[in-house]
Amino acid sequence: xxxxxxxxxxxxxxxxxxxxxxxxxxxxxxxxxxxxxxxxxxxxxxxxxxxxxxxxxxxxxxxxxxxxxxxxxxxxxxxxxxxxxxxxxxxxxxxxxxxxxxxxxxxxxxxxxxxxxxxxxxxxxxxxxxxxxxxxxxxxxxxxxxxxxxxxxxxxxxxxxxxxxxxxxxxxxxxxxxxxxxxxxxxxxxxxxxxxxxxxxxxxxxxxxxxxxxxxxxxxxxxxxxxxxxxxxxxxxxxxxxxxxxxxxxxxxxxxxxxxxxxxxxxxxxxxxxxxxxxxxxxxxxxxxxxxxxxxxxxxxxxxxxxxxxxxxxxxxxxxxxxxxxxxxxxxxxxxxxxxxxxxxxxxxxxxxxxxxxxxxxxxxxxxxxxxxxxxxxxxx
Amino acid sequence: xxxxxxxxxxxxxxxxxxxxxxxxxxxxxxxxxxxxxxxxxxxxxxxxxxxxxxxxxxxxxxxxxxxxxxxxxxxxxxxxxxxxxxxxxxxxxxxxxxxxxxxxxxxxxxxxxxxxxxxxxxxxxxxxxxxxxxxxxxxxxxxxxxxxxxxxxxxxxxxxxxxxxxxxxxxxxxxxxxxxxxxxxxxxxxxxxxxxxxxxxxxxxxxxxxxxxxxxxxxxxxxxxxxxxxxxxxxxxxxxxxxxxxxxxxxxxxxxxxxxxxxxxx
Numbered sequence: 001x002x003x004x005x006x007x008x009x010x011x012x013x014x015x016x017x018x019x020x021x022x023x024x025x026x027x028x029x030x031x032x033x034x035x036x037x038x039x040x041x042x043x044x045x046x047x048x049x050x051x052x053x054x055x056x057x058x059x060x061x062x063x064x065x066x067x068x069x070x071x072x073x074x075x076x077x078x079x080x081x082x083x084x085x086x087x088x089x090x091x092x093x094x095x096x097x098x099x100x101x102x103x104x105x106x107x108x109x110x111x112x113x114x115x116x117x118x119x120x121x122x123x124x125x126x127x128x129x130x131x132x133x134x135x136x137x138x139x140x141x142x143x144x145x146x147x148x149x150x151x152x153x154x155x156x157x158x159x160x161x162x163x164x165x166x167x168x169x170x171x172x173x174x175x176x177x178x179x180x181x182x183x184x185x186x187x188x189x190x191x192x193x194x195x196x197x198x199x200x201x202x203x204x205x206x207x208x209x210x211x212x213x214x215x216x217x218x219x220x221x222x223x224x225x226x227x228x229x230x231x232x233x234x235x236x237x238x239x240x241x242x243x244x245x246x247x248x249x250x251x252x253x254x255x256x257x258x259x260x261x262x263x264x265x266x267x268x269x270x271x272x273x274x275x276x277x278x279x280x281x282x283x284x285x286x287x288x289x290x291x292x293x294x295x296x297x298x299x300x301x302x303x304x305x306x307x308x309x310x311x312x313x314x315x316x317x318x319x320x321x322x323x324x325x326x327x328x329x330x331x332x333x334x335x336x337x338x339x340x341x342x343x344x345x346x347x348x349x350x351x352x353x354x355x356x357x358x359x360x361x362x363x364x365x366x367x368x369x370x371x372x373x374x375x376x377x378x379x380x381x
Numbered sequence: 382x383x384x385x386x387x388x389x390x391x392x393x394x395x396x397x398x399x400x401x402x403x404x405x406x407x408x409x410x411x412x413x414x415x416x417x418x419x420x421x422x423x424x425x426x427x428x429x430x431x432x433x434x435x436x437x438x439x440x441x442x443x444x445x446x447x448x449x450x451x452x453x454x455x456x457x458x459x460x461x462x463x464x465x466x467x468x469x470x471x472x473x474x475x476x477x478x479x480x481x482x483x484x485x486x487x488x489x490x491x492x493x494x495x496x497x498x499x500x501x502x503x504x505x506x507x508x509x510x511x512x513x514x515x516x517x518x519x520x521x522x523x524x525x526x527x528x529x530x531x532x533x534x535x536x537x538x539x540x541x542x543x544x545x546x547x548x549x550x551x552x553x554x555x556x557x558x559x560x561x562x563x564x565x566x567x568x569x570x571x572x573x574x575x576x577x578x579x580x581x582x583x584x585x586x587x588x589x590x591x592x593x594x595x596x597x598x599x600x601x602x603x604x605x606x607x608x609x610x611x612x613x614x615x616x617x618x619x620x621x622x623x624x625x626x627x628x629x630x631x632x633x634x635x636x637x638x639x640x641x642x643x644x645x646x647x
Contacts, residue, residue, distance in 0.1 A: 068546050088549040089558075101547035105565040114561070115551035166552065 018080075019044045019202045020065065020170060025074030027060050034060040036226040037074070042204065042219075047196055049205045051213040052223035053249070058206045059098075059174060061223070065204065066172055067091050079169065089118070094163030094201075095172040099179075100155055102147045108158045109134065109143030115166040133161040136195060153184050160195060171196070173205040177212065185209075189216050210250045214238065222246045242283040244295055244378045252300040252334075254347035257380070260288040268377055270294050275341050277317055279375030293380040300348040302374040305335060305360070306367050315369035321347065323364045335360060337368055407624060414617035421614045432618040442619060445603035448514055452589070452599060453582035455518025460529045460578040463522075465571055468533025469563065473542075486527040497524055498591040505592060512594050520592055521582040528581065529574035536570025537563075569638045576634045580627055 020042040027035040035057040042048050050058040064071050065078075067088030075082050083091060094115075102111050109130050116126045134143050137157035147155060156176060163171055173192070177185045193216050196203050207213055213220045214234040222229040222237065222245075230242040241247035244255070258270030258277050268288060269278045279296045281287060288294055309318050324346060325336040333351040338344055347368060351359065360366055409423045414432055416425030436442055470476060488497075501520045502511070510516045544566060548558040564571075586601035593602060600623070604616055 066546075066550060068549075087554075088546070089552050089554050093550065095547070095550045097543045097547055099541060099543060101541055101543035103544065103547075103562060103565075105568070114548075114553075118548075118552040118554075118557060162551065 017043045017045075019078065020204070021077040021080075022061070022065070023075050023077065025061070025064060025071045025076060027057070027064060027069070028072045033057075033226045035064070035071075038223075038226075038228050039074075040221060040228065040231055042202060044202055045200050046218045047193070047203045047205065047216060048219045048221065049207060049213040049217040050221045050223055051207055051210060051249070053208055056223040057226040058208075058223045062172055062174055062204060062206045065170075066093055066095050092166075092169045093172060094166065094168040094170070095174065096156075096159045096163050096176040098175045100159040100176065102155060102158055102162070104147050106147070107143065108139060108145050108147065108150060108154075111147065111158055112143070112161045112165050115162060119166060129165055130161075133165045136164075136198070137161045137191075152180060153188065156180070156188055157191075160192070164195070164199060164201065167199075167201075169202065171201045171203040173203065175206050175208070178207070178209070185212070186215075192216060214250075222249060224249070240283060241297065241376065244297060247282075247297040247376060247378070252348050252350075253297050254300065254303070254345070256296045256298070256339075256342050256345060256347075256375075258294055258296065260290055260292045260294055262290065263287045267372060268294070270296070270377075272342050275319060277375070278372035279377040280373060282376040282378055285377075285379065288377070288379060294377045295380050296375040296377050298347070298370055298375050300334070300350050302370050303347060303349045304369045305337070305349045305351065306369070307360075307364075309367040309369070312367055312369035316372040317375075318367055318369040320365065320367050323360045323362050323366060326360060326362060333359075335366075337366060339368070410617050410620045411624070413614055414621045416614050416617075419613070421612050421617055432614040435615045436618050436622070439615065442600070442603060442615075445598055445600040446622075448597060449583050449600040452514055452518040452521065452585075453579050455515050456522040456525070456582035457575050457579045459519065459522045460526055461571065461575050464526055464529025464574055464578070465533050465564075465567065467526075468530045468535075468570065468574070469537045469567060471530065472534040472537035472540075486530060489524060489527050494524070494587045498588045501588060502591045511592060512597070514593070514597050517585075517589050517592050517599065518582065520588050521585045522578070524588060525578055525581045528577050532574030532577065533567050533570040536567040540566045572637045573634055576630050576637075580630050583626065584623070 018041045022038055022040050025035060025038045026033060038057075038061055050061060052058045060069075063069055065076055067083065067086065070084055075084055077083065078091065078093075103114065106114065112130045112133055113126050116129060121129075130143065131140070134140055137160050139154060139157050139161065142150065142154065145154075147158065150158065159176060177188050177192075180188060189212055192203075192205075205212075205216060214237075217234055219231060220234050220237045221231045224245050230237060230246050232240075232242075237246065238250055241250065247253050248255070256272060256277060258272040258275075260268055260270045261276075262269045266280050267278055268281055269276065271277065277296060279294075282297075304312055304315060306312050309320070312318050319339050319341055321337040321339040323335055324338045325334075327334040327336070331352070335349045335351065337347050337349060339347055349368065412425050413421050413423045414425075415428050415430070416422060417427035417429035417431065418425070420426075471479075471482065476482060498520075501523070505511050505516045505520070540563070544562050545558050548562040549555075553561060584601060585599070586605065589599040589602050590605070593599060598606065600619070604619055607613075607616055
């Protein structure tokens with residue numbers, strides 16, 4: 001029978017893989033909400049990124065999970081247990097801080113050993129684990145260095161090792177990559193992902209960098225003004241932003257406004273002056289009323305550009321515009337095109353073959369075309 | 382071309398005269414201490430080390446110097462825990478009566494020493510503690526403690542607040558965090574504050590004068606007493622030893638705190 005019971009426990013763990021559950025959490029400072037009614041579940045072993053602009057409440061939410069401060073209302077559960085009464089040093093959570101917060105008076109190895117010393121492991125265990133984790137972050141042999149003797153990237157690695165060495169249930173990353181230059185940041189993103197996969201540790205990462213969120217995560221939460229705007233897989237977030245904020249924050253997006261004229265199946269037609277536009281209502285939004293004001297979001301990479309509209313045959317929607325700006329970015333040229341017929345709105349278009357000289361000069365008249373199925377519509381209210 | 386040159390001449394004249402003014406007393410006393418004559422004079426009449434030889438023999442001076450060291454040590458030993466805790470508290474926590482505390486910290490600059498000295502004399506006299514040496518250390522500590530608090534709170538204010546959160550996150554309970562992270566973090570302030578306290582106590586004259594009797598005079602009081610009878614060059618030599626002590630302390634401060642800053646990640 002004990003065997004049976006064991007299997008039941010195993011089954012229960014399988015059926016309840018949620019590690020972190022944030023339940024209607026709000027945080028107010030002097031009446032102003034930094035986080036408002038945030039709720040989400042995070043399954044064991046997943047890598048979640050909370051993405052948002054500064055002031056969106058993402059760091060506040062992360063610090064509440066770490067135990068730094070107490071939520072105004074709501075509860076956070078870790079392993080099914082409410083933790084609001086548990087002080088940070090009794091939560092099994094590793095954290096990599098934005099400015100790393102490595103202990104400057106200790107060596108790299110002493111920094112990594114610190115969590116184990118605080119947990120009163122014996123010296124042999126500590127030495128073994130410190131060596132193993134320094135090797136995991138590829139700092140084998142550098143343990144004796146002082147923090148200031150290490151490069152920025154190496155300091156990052158010490159901070160990761162210190163956060164993981166005691167094998168916490170949960171790893172929190174508070175924008176630790178924000179201060180690095182681009183090349184190193186992209187290397188470290190992949191490095192974090194490798195280590196996270198290797199150890200299978202559940203991770204919550206906070207960033208304002210949309211690329212980082214898309215590259216690193218299993219799931220992305222987009223926050224703005226203290227509220228969770230969307231929680232989805234990266235590709236889903238990118239392809240089907242749930243509202244105009246998410247559509248604007250992730251990717252390069254143009255917005256066209258119009259008035260709904262007809263609804264047939266999933267397709268909604270709308271007009272802007274004399275221009276006929278169409279698109280698909282985003283997410284699970286209800287079909288619009290006729291006459292309702294809508295805004296359509298179109299990704300820059302889904303807009304085609306040509307000198308003549310005949311070169312854009314097969315596309316549903318074609319408008320004409322004038323090049324306002326041609327921005328050379330190396331691997332691509334970004335055209336900013338002003339469309340007078342849509343109220344002078346600027347639409348951006350990519351040209352990924354800029355090896356030749358830029359095709360269009362500012363002031364040139366061009367045609368833009370796209371498919372209605374690529375346009376996501378949001379109600380304006 | 383002439384304008385910058387005349388400007389630099391004016392600047393250099395100013396800088397040099399300020400330097401001369403600041404260092405004149407020290408230079409005069411050092412020069413006078415090497416005289417071979419029997420009167421204190423600058424420039425010295427001939428060069429000799431005989432006055433140093435004389436003070437090396439003078440047991441009453443040495444005893445007074447040891448008493449000064451003793452009082453300074455008492456002062457520093459009290460100042461380190463008191464000033465460290467107060468300095469950290471002031472820098473890191475919202476404190477009730479914060480303005481009153483800040484006013485208290487201005488006291489050493491605003492209240493004349495003679496005033497606080499007489500106050501302390503009354504207090505210790507009432508407690509029948511006059512005529513002993515350790516109350517001098519306590520008194521000097523009370524008067525100069527704000528310097529220690531300032532040194533530590535400056536250090537604590539520049540400490541990354543995330544360090545303590547990081548320690549908690551690593552599993553350190555509050556007391557361990559304090560011992561293993563906060564104290565090492567404010568160590569530069571503690572070192573510079575306690576050296577400052579030590580030097581101030583070693584040099585303290587007025588408060589000592591009021592609290593000691595003839596049997597237990599400290600070095601500055603001993604020197605003062607000698608001046609009142611006859612001014613001989615051995616006093617200049619004693620002063621030079623004093624200056625050397627201060628220079629050594631400053632050197633030590635630079636080495637220790639400089640080293641400490643060097644250990645930081647900057």
